[in-house]
Amino acid sequence: MRSAIASLPASKIREVANAGLGRRDVLAFWFGESDEVTPSPAREAAIASLQAGETFYSHNLGLPALREALSAYMGGLHRPVDVERIAVTSSGVSALMIANQLLLEPGDEVVAVAPVWPNVTAQPVILGAQVKRVSLGVRDGAWVLDLQRLLDAITPRTRAVILNAPNNPTGWTLTREEQQSLLDHCRQTGTWIVADEVYERLFFEPGPRAAPSFLDLAEPAERLIVAHSFSKSFLMTGWRLGWLVLPTGFSGEVAKLIEFNTSCAPVFVQKGGLAALAQADEAVPALVGRLQACRDALVPRLASLPGVTVALPRGGMYAFFRVEGEDDSLAFAKRLVERHGLGLAPGAAFGDEAEGWLRWCFAARDPSRLVQGVARLADALRL
Numbered sequence: 001m002r003s004a005i006a007s008l009p010a011s012k013i014r015e016v017a018n019a020g021l022g023r024r025d026v027l028a029f030w031f032g033e034s035d036e037v038t039p040s041p042a043r044e045a046a047i048a049s050l051q052a053g054e055t056f057y058s059h060n061l062g063l064p065a066l067r068e069a070l071s072a073y074m075g076g077l078h079r080p081v082d083v084e085r086i087a088v089t090s091s092g093v094s095a096l097m098i099a100n101q102l103l104l105e106p107g108d109e110v111v112a113v114a115p116v117w118p119n120v121t122a123q124p125v126i127l128g129a130q131v132k133r134v135s136l137g138v139r140d141g142a143w144v145l146d147l148q149r150l151l152d153a154i155t156p157r158t159r160a161v162i163l164n165a166p167n168n169p170t171g172w173t174l175t176r177e178e179q180q181s182l183l184d185h186c187r188q189t190g191t192w193i194v195a196d197e198v199y200e201r202l203f204f205e206p207g208p209r210a211a212p213s214f215l216d217l218a219e220p221a222e223r224l225i226v227a228h229s230f231s232k233s234f235l236m237t238g239w240r241l242g243w244l245v246l247p248t249g250f251s252g253e254v255a256k257l258i259e260f261n262t263s264c265a266p267v268f269v270q271k272g273g274l275a276a277l278a279q280a281d282e283a284v285p286a287l288v289g290r291l292q293a294c295r296d297a298l299v300p301r302l303a304s305l306p307g308v309t310v311a312l313p314r315g316g317m318y319a320f321f322r323v324e325g326e327d328d329s330l331a332f333a334k335r336l337v338e339r340h341g342l343g344l345a346p347g348a349a350f351g352d353e354a355e356g357w358l359r360w361c362f363a364a365r366d367p368s369r370l371v372q373g374v375a376r377l378a379d380a381l382r383l
Helices: 012-019 040-051 064-077 092-103 118-126 147-153 176-189 251-261 267-278 280-303 329-340 367-382
Strands: 086-089 109-114 130-135 137-139 142-144 158-164 192-196 224-229 242-245 308-310 318-323 357-361
Touching (some): 012 329, 040 267, 064 267, 086 092, 092 118, 092 158, 092 192, 092 224, 092 251, 109 147, 118 158, 147 176, 158 176, 176 192, 267 280, 280 318, 280 367, 329 357, 329 367
Parallel strands (some): 109 158, 158 192, 192 224
Antiparallel strands (some): 137 142, 308 318, 318 357
């Protein structure tokens, strides 16, 4: 086995979840998904596709109708995106891996803003690249970017910078001004930007329909790849359907990589995605409204607990908080499961920068579950 693979850490979130496996009394908020099922139009479209016998291969880049729908969807949120720049993938994580495969050689340097979903930094390592982490800082419980520190880390040696914003787990979101500064800097250094914008629609600031995107600033042929997924905004985590927005002229090469990874996304899954997009104008804002209500039910209650540091996240579906005196997040998370029936993700799962923190996914159909969870945390803190 390659040493890079053997040294990859196992999921600490799964480790905590395994501690509560089979217990029906656990309130589980550890995984990054809503407890709502996929809306019926997507499910019905997939069923109809299966019943019609659509169980064969499709085009590497995705069904033409889905690519056209994604082109229109992205163009409605940002600048126009030509359909030839769209590649459908078998999940958002596959989209990111294909982007890395497209760009990275063994020994290349990658800069990543952390803490972050561990797949983002593991994928370059799997491909033999070296990852330089630039940590966000904490101010009044909120995670913030030292932009100059990030710019200083990106040099002509840097092949790519990978950013997940809105961020999992912190909720940190790039501003338009930060994106412009970063784009200008990467133009000078020749560095690619790989933007994981999966959570862009889960954005709670008044006015915009989505968080700031590099697609609003970059020209079609620039060194920018944006990864997306149906998982979060469309409640389709188990479907494994995503897409890439590529620079002009790259779709042929990406088609080869998709062929060598998964060949194509299943037709019936793509038909579900097509139906989800048709409902996006109504379904996504309604989901964001429910998530905002959940966020606003959870975060102030957490903030009221003694010793808890937390800030209201601008985007995503997570409250990221710490408890004074609890510096081993994995041990604390296991203790919360075993003794109090509360399932949270340990901050250590997202990098050393987040040790001592906990992630709480607030994507719940019933906000009262969140209130119950806070009561269990309060009981734990009183012991």
